[in-house]
Amino acid sequence: MYSDRPPAAPGVPxxxxxxxxxxxxxLTAVDHxxxxxxxxxxxxLIGPNGAGKTTVxxxxxxxxxxxxxxLIDGAPAPRRTAQLAARGVARTLQGLGLFDGLTVAxxxxxxxxxxxxxxxxVAAQLEAQGLTADADRPVASLSYPDRKRxxxxxxxxxxxxxxxxxxxxxxxxxxDIAALxxxxxxxxxxxxxxxxxxxxxxxxxxxxxxxxxxDFGSVIAQGPPAEVQxxxxxxxxxxxxxxxx
Ligand SMILES: Nc1ncnc2c1ncn2[C@@H]1O[C@H](COP(=O)(O)OP(=O)(O)O)[C@@H](O)[C@H]1O
Ligand SMILES: [Mg+2]
Numbered sequence: 545m546y547s548d549r550p551p552a553a554p555g556v557p558x559x560x561x562x563x564x565x566x567x568x569x570x571l572t573a574v575d576h577x578x579x580x581x582x583x584x585x586x587x588x589l590i591g592p593n594g595a596g597k598t599t600v601x602x603x604x605x606x607x608x609x610x611x612x613x614x615l616i617d618g619a620p621a622p623r624r625t626a627q628l629a630a631r632g633v634a635r636t637l638q639g640l641g642l643f644d645g646l647t648v649a650x651x652x653x654x655x656x657x658x659x660x661x662x663x664x665x666v667a668a669q670l671e672a673q674g675l676t677a678d679a680d681r682p683v684a685s686l687s688y689p690d691r692k693r694x695x696x697x698x699x700x701x702x703x704x705x706x707x708x709x710x711x712x713x714x715x716x717x718x719x720d721i722a723a724l725x726x727x728x729x730x731x732x733x734x735x736x737x738x739x740x741x742x743x744x745x746x747x748x749x750x751x752x753x754x755x756x757x758x759d760f761g762s763v764i765a766q767g768p769p770a771e772v773q774x775x776x777x778x779x780x781x782x783x784x785x786x787x788x789x
Contacts, residue, residue: 655698714744
């Protein structure tokens with residue numbers, strides 16, 4: 545682990561969000577949202593398009609200004625994105641944010657550049673994602689599922705204790721989604737907490753320990769998948785959307 549703080553005491557959530565509110569001019573994109581992510585827990589934030597999922601994600605990543613409290617291991621989250629890594633937080637973005645002019649290995653190396661053991665850490669992540677043979681290829685030449693694997697390898701190379709994933713299943717077919725589920729499970733089994741923002745309901749029902757459902761910026765349900773699945777408010781919010789995803 546490379547973060548500059550020891551893990552919080554037992555019982556302190558890895559991530560604790562309370563009363564989070566984000567406004568864009570007159571629009572309240574996130575309205576008093578509260579949830580926790582425990583040690584090694586997989587929590588999924590779901591909801592229809594425009595529900596505010598990415599905005600919650602961006603608030604945790606210090607990419608938008610917000611009110612409310614965000615604690616990481618019991619201490620206030622940084623207000624600058626660049627400080628997240630030092631707190632053991634890594635993320636993948638909906639748009640991936642890879643450097644098209646760099647190779648696969650160079651992309652994965654970005655978070656650990658200059659560190660003495662960077663090559664071995666990069667090699668380990670490439671191997672874990674099945675990307676070893678692609679290490680020296682320009683990242684832009686890879687398929688979309690493979691570029692998503694590169695983004696995940698890059699997030700994991702800093703050995704985070706909290707991993708934030710925005711729409712990791714988006715654009716993937718069922719085989720790649722199954723592989724992604726296995727990867728996320730093994731990440732969590734290794735003690736890293738995972739918050740995933742996802743439009744794809746079936747994927748998270750199978751994977752998450754707990755689900756937080758957003759609609760119009762507010763939490764309309766949260767709990768274990770089986771509970772949330774049967775909640776009439778969730779069915780209503782997803783009417784038509786679930787079929788399309
Ligand atoms: N930078 C922004 N400026 C203005 N409105 C935004 C911005 N980002 C998101 N929104 C609005 O906030 C709401 C929530 O968006 P978003 O968090 O992207 O939803 P989701 O990820 O659940 O699809 C939407 O109405 C969207 O149009
Ligand atoms: Mg989004």
